[in-house]
Amino acid sequence: MNAKPPADPTSRPDSPGRSPAASFAELGLPAALLETMTGLGVTEPFPIQAAALPGALAGRDVLGRARTGSGKTLAFGLALLTRIADARAEAKRPRAVVLVPTRELAQQVGEALEPYARTLGVRLATVVGGVSINRQVAALRAGVEVLVATPGRLTDLVSRRDCFLNQVRITVLDEADQMCDLGFFPQVTELLAGIPDDGQRLLFSATLDRDVDRLVREHLHDPLHVSVDPAxxxxxxxxxxxxxxxxxxxxxxxxxxxxxxxxxxxxxxxxxxxxxxxxxxxxxxxxxxxxxxxxxxxxxxxxxxxxxxxxxxxxxxxxxxxxxxxxxxxxxxxxxxxxxxxxxxxxxxxxxxxxxxxxxxxxxxxxxxxxxxxxxxxxxxxxxxxxxxxxxxxxxxxxxxxxxxxxxxxxxxxxxxxxxxxxxxRGGKETRKAAEARKAAEARAAARVRRGR
Structure with a gap:
């Protein structure tokens, strides 16, 4: 479906223009990837995956609304890995970036995608704050195709010239609402400004209001709308x-x-x-x-x-x-x-x-x-x-x-x-009655000590 979205990009869900796939095999994923998925017991797509993958695999921007735990990591991850597996990244220049709000989510996304990345020969690295930046720099210098990052650490790496974003072809914003809630909106927009505008953008969020809406309007092009009702x-x-x-x-x-x-x-x-x-x-x-x-x-x-x-x-x-x-x-x-x-x-x-x-x-x-x-x-x-x-x-x-x-x-x-x-x-002020009781107890304890000497 290539129709222009309505003026308000959060106003309605859209379908990929076909009936949702009953299995991953119907989506056109690489055979090696399907084999790995079968071995891991991943055979039937969740609704967000069935709705988002056809458009994402075709290179369209995707705007996904889905609750946490709905399976959206594979909804963007399988498409991302498949589309960038055709070429190696240069040193310090990843070909895809996944931005997430927290260290824990970065680790989870990295772990979820690692077996599929390994199958396709895609190098994946995670960069977050709170750990040594030197190992992350070494990984980037060796070359990684997919970089899963928190906005703060990626900003640091870019400012140090240890990472360049000029060859990024696919950008994912996962849990975009929390990134904005945590105050990362300025960093996210600055990072997006350094990524070529003609690349693919995939944005997933539980809510699509305020700053998330600005990200959608300013950085997504004719996005495919997919939605899974949180309730x-x-x-x-x-x-x-x-x-x-x-x-x-x-x-x-x-x-x-x-x-x-x-x-x-x-x-x-x-x-x-x-x-x-x-x-x-x-x-x-x-x-x-x-x-x-x-x-x-x-x-x-x-x-x-x-x-x-x-x-x-x-x-x-x-x-x-x-x-x-x-x-x-x-x-x-x-x-x-x-x-x-x-x-x-x-x-x-x-x-x-x-x-x-x-x-x-x-x-x-x-x-x-x-x-x-x-x-x-x-x-x-x-x-x-x-x-x-x-x-x-x-x-x-x-x-x-x-x-x-x-x-x-x-x-x-x-x-x-x-x-x-x-x-x-949360500290509470000691009441007068409690203070008197405490002092009385202390006096009794002191008396017992004196008697025991």
Whole structure:
């Protein structure tokens, strides 16, 4: 389909001009690639792949709207690898660039495409911040056809003249909305300005508003529109639950959920809160680890590997794990702290029920949060089941698999977090009553010490 898109490029989905393919074999992919895909069990395309691949393989710009976990990495990746496999890249001059917002997503995209790149003899490298730039420079000097990059690190490499973009033929913007939300819009536009304008552009995003809309209008040419309804893709396989809890019982409840059999991903707002709750879980006998932007990239990679392998069963994270994290058979995501907005909720929840699997998203809500959470879920198009719970109750176990932690019981209320405010990691002013009680306890302890001398 070569018709000119409407004035508003986000106003409607378009089809590739043919019925969606029932198998990858119908799409005209190289035989060697099909053989590798079959060996990996990838035989039937997801809707976004069936819709996007024909146009992408034909060289058209593609504007894709799809929720996280819908299979869009292969929707752009298979076309990209097939189209640039015909020639080798010169030193420092990649032939294709995939821009992603986070280190974790860059790693995931690289890992997903690596076996197919190897089959076609395509050299692929990942460049992100937080790790040594020297190895990345060495890879570019040796020559890579496909470069998966975060905007900040790629900007650094370009400014150092360790990477040139003048021979890039295909550019992919993955999770474009989050790149803009994280403030990367100026860097992305600057990088696109250095890439030849006659190349192919593939943009994928969960939302197509504000700065994403500007990217579409300014950098895509007559794009093919493909869309996968975010709600339709997950409604049948994802359950949403709001568990109303008393503030004094919140972290005891979260601790029992963390002690369940099976893996769970738990989100908190702050790095300090993540670290403190993780320490508490470990002290309770739960195999937990923390993930947030304060960790080095090697630490983050190691932690994710341990979680995927099952060496740890609880990953406690900030929103750094809300995108770019794919774990097979992860059936429970818990918002210990409710997300700030509907978009964050969608992406946190998108870590479960991926690729047609089932999953459950649980949000712990105190009474003063109910109104804001209800509004946020309405904006996200989510209808959640609301259930009041308390730690130790059978209802909590039925919904989440919660049980007492291995070390001998759930703490009384929020004991490990007293004096920290309503959320761990957020300092709270000590009340006069609490200060008096603390001083009295200290005096009693001092008296006991004196008597024992």
């Amino acid at each position: 339709a893709g997950s409604a049948a396989t994802m359950e949403h639950h709001v568990l109303t809890v008393h503030p004094a019982d919140k972290y005891a409840t979260a601790t029992e959920i963390a002690a369940r059999d099976g893996r769970v991903l738990m989100f908190l707002d702050t790095k300090a809160g993540v670290d403190q709750f993780t320490r508490h879980l470990r002290a309770s006998g739960v195999r937990a680890a923390a993930l947030h932007s304060g960790k080095s990239q090697p630490q983050r990679t190691h932690t994710l590997g341990r979680f995927k392998d099952g060496e740890i069963t609880v990953l406690v994270a900030t929103d750094v794990a809300a995108r770019g994290l794919h774990v097979e058979a992860l059936d429970l995501v818990v918002n210990v702290d409710p997300p700030a907005d509907a978009k964050d909720y969608v992406h946190r929840g998108g870590r479960t029920a991926r690729a047609g699997e089932s999953g459950r998203v649980v949000t712990l809500v105190t009474p003063n949060q109910r109104r804001d959470v209800s509004r946020m879920m309405a904006e996200a198009g989510v209808r959640a089941t609301v259930t009041p719970v308390r730690s130790g109750e059978a209802t909590l176990t039925e919904l989440t698999g919660a049980k007492r932690p291995p070390s001998g019981g759930t703490p009384q209320g929020n004991a490990p977090f007293r004096g920290m405010g309503t959320r761990p990691g």
